[in-house]
Amino acid sequence: MAHAHESNTKRIFIVLAILTVVTTVEVILGIYKPEALHLHGPGTSWLNWIFIILTLVKAYYIAWAFMHLEGEKKWFRRSVVWTAVFLITYLVTLLLIEGDYLHETLAPLIKW
Numbered sequence: 001m002a003h004a005h006e007s008n009t010k011r012i013f014i015v016l017a018i019l020t021v022v023t024t025v026e027v028i029l030g031i032y033k034p035e036a037l038h039l040h041g042p043g044t045s046w047l048n049w050i051f052i053i054l055t056l057v058k059a060y061y062i063a064w065a066f067m068h069l070e071g072e073k074k075w076f077r078r079s080v081v082w083t084a085v086f087l088i089t090y091l092v093t094l095l096l097i098e099g100d101y102l103h104e105t106l107a108p109l110i111k112w
Contacts (some may be wrong), residue, residue, distance in 0.1 A: 008014035015065045019058060026054050052092060059084075 028052060029037075037047035060081070061067055069077050 015061070016028075018061060022054055022058050022061075026051060043093075043100065056085075056088060095103075 029047065033047060037050065038045050041049050061082070063084075067082060072080075
């Protein structure tokens with residue numbers, strides 16, 4: 001029984017370390033905002049793409065570790081993950097399209 005406790009404690013600290021590293025990278029990029037990453041990528045700047053990808057990585061890892069998806073059947077894991085990936089991709093695509101439209105429409109009226 002003590003062995004299971006040790007492995008769970010170790011697993012919690014590994015998850016904590018990974019999420020801390022990803023969050024620290026996000027915070028550092030958010031504070032310094034490197035000029036090299038402000039170049040316009042597909043739909044938005046590369047810095048925004050890095051934030052989107054890191055946030056998705058954290059969300060996936062939280063679901064994998066704390067919602068215990070790694071212990072579920074393969075078909076169930078795929079149905080949860082692929083549904084979330086589709087919906088998040090759809091949301092990001094719509095936000096980028098609408099944001100670009102609003103920026104182009106309101107650019108003559110608003111000082112950005």
